Amino acid sequence: MTSLPSEPAPRALHSVPSYLDKNNLGPWEIYLEQVDRVTPYLGKLAYWAETLKRPKRILIVDVPIHLDDGTVAHFEGYRVQHNTSRGPAKGGVRFHQDVTLSEVMALSAWMTIKNAAVNLPYGGGKGGIRIDPRNYSQGELERLTRRYTTEIGLIIGPEKDIPAPDVNTNPQTMAWMMDTYSMNVGRTATGVVTGKPVQLGGSLGRADATGRGVFVAGAEALGKLGMNLQGARVAVQGFGNVGYAAARIFHDHGAKIVAIQDVSGTIFSSAGLDPYAAQAHLQASGSVLGFEGSDALSREEFWQVPCDVLIPAALEKQITPENASLIQARVIVEGANGPTTPAADDILRERGVTVVPDVLANAGGVTVSYFEWVQDFSSFFWTEDEINARLDRIMREAFTSLWEVAERHGVTLRTAAYIVACTRVLEARALRGLYP
Ligand SMILES: NC(=O)c1ccc[n+]([C@@H]2O[C@H](COP(=O)([O-])OP(=O)(O)OC[C@H]3O[C@@H](n4cnc5c(N)ncnc54)[C@H](O)[C@@H]3O)[C@@H](O)[C@H]2O)c1
Numbered sequence: 521m522t523s524l525p526s527e528p529a530p531r532a533l534h535s536v537p538s539y540l541d542k543n544n545l546g547p548w549e550i551y552l553e554q555v556d557r558v559t560p561y562l563g564k565l566a567y568w569a570e571t572l573k574r575p576k577r578i579l580i581v582d583v584p585i586h587l588d589d590g591t592v593a594h595f596e597g598y599r600v601q602h603n604t605s606r607g608p609a610k611g612g613v614r615f616h617q618d619v620t621l622s623e624v625m626a627l628s629a630w631m632t633i634k635n636a637a638v639n640l641p642y643g644g645g646k647g648g649i650r651i652d653p654r655n656y657s658q659g660e661l662e663r664l665t666r667r668y669t670t671e672i673g674l675i676i677g678p679e680k681d682i683p684a685p686d687v688n689t690n691p692q693t694m695a696w697m698m699d700t701y702s703m704n705v706g707r708t709a710t711g712v713v714t715g716k717p718v719q720l721g722g723s724l725g726r727a728d729a730t731g732r733g734v735f736v737a738g739a740e741a742l743g744k745l746g747m748n749l750q751g752a753r754v755a756v757q758g759f760g761n762v763g764y765a766a767a768r769i770f771h772d773h774g775a776k777i778v779a780i781q782d783v784s785g786t787i788f789s790s791a792g793l794d795p796y797a798a799q800a801h802l803q804a805s806g807s808v809l810g811f812e813g814s815d816a817l818s819r820e821e822f823w824q825v826p827c828d829v830l831i832p833a834a835l836e837k838q839i840t841p842e843n844a845s846l847i848q849a850r851v852i853v854e855g856a857n858g859p860t861t862p863a864a865d866d867i868l869r870e871r872g873v874t875v876v877p878d879v880l881a882n883a884g885g886v887t888v889s890y891f892e893w894v895q896d897f898s899s900f901f902w903t904e905d906e907i908n909a910r911l912d913r914i915m916r917e918a919f920t921s922l923w924e925v926a927e928r929h930g931v932t933l934r935t936a937a938y939i940v941a942c943t944r945v946l947e948a949r950a951l952r953g954l955y956p
Pocket of ligand 1: 886
């Protein structure tokens, strides 16, 4: 490494920017707390730690569209590039009525950490529009996506910042983004977004990638703890893209899915639930409730289900000090982003529950997004077997190196992930130096 300045780390000044409400910092506060927890482990690199607490670039845009009834509606849109020290920004776009600047900032920072933790050559970014998409037609959502893409077109691009799907966005949204960006630059630029349909330069294996990564990380954790995957009892919260794929793959490897909770309810069976049949039941009836051979539980009872592995794969802030002491699992594998609050994390640690943190456990999605981007650049596409083999290897190597760091420092896997990731980001910062 190049020489680092010998001065002590500067005292943190103005770490709360004027554009956030310092009395109600939202998800950004959780991220700041996570950075504070890791700073003592960064050695001389702590000199640069303040960089982590400030997003590099924030763009707030107005997104006006014609509604189907002929009126004009305006929506608030964001794109935040948290850090680009190690490569272009990368991260999803969320359509949700509760999106805030603080949330997009935190999600963009978590992408910086995730990409560095699994050693992908990216920085972190995230975008969002404050809208409840359930209340709008396909045509309205297409116009919204296209106008938003044009507004953030100033800062995105295959070598600058590469969006992807997140909550309430999907391959069709990415197809519209790719087309809009391509029309604006006058050439087909498939590499500007990932998570595209396979017909437009999307990657095989992307749909299941996050759930597959959750499985690989969970299986590694069971192995380290000397527990059997065969017959392991698994409870899943969230039965969408991530939760369903993870449940299926655990089931295919001999684990037993004992509980499933989604927005429609909670079902349980100590004998095990077939996730394929449960998903078919959900598609046919609109609810997991009433699935043959299952008992209904209350929302709260889900957290007390006797199980070995718990997979939160729905929303943020689900595991809280209220339910952390009830959880029976020995391993929690975070499919969702930010499902465990820092206070709940401390309780789980005291109780000896191993938490495989989101920045590692759900990194399978961005890893296959990286493969998609590489394939788009070379216009040479890999087989699904090649993709899965490379994904499994990256997830296993990342798990092993974080486990070693956790053991060496006597810290949780989450802190270990932050140590590894922040070290990589700040080494890049130090090597590049401060411009100009
Ligand atoms: N899709 C990806 O590739 C990916 C990658 C990394 C992280 N994530 C994260 O994983 C999480 C889930 O994403 P997804 O793509 O599977 O979304 P999704 O919309 O496909 O599924 C979400 C699931 O959560 C359930 N849910 C919603 N509210 C709930 C509640 N109050 N209680 C219980 N269940 C509830 C829904 O019913 C649904 O089954 C999010 O935190 C997302 O940021 C997703």
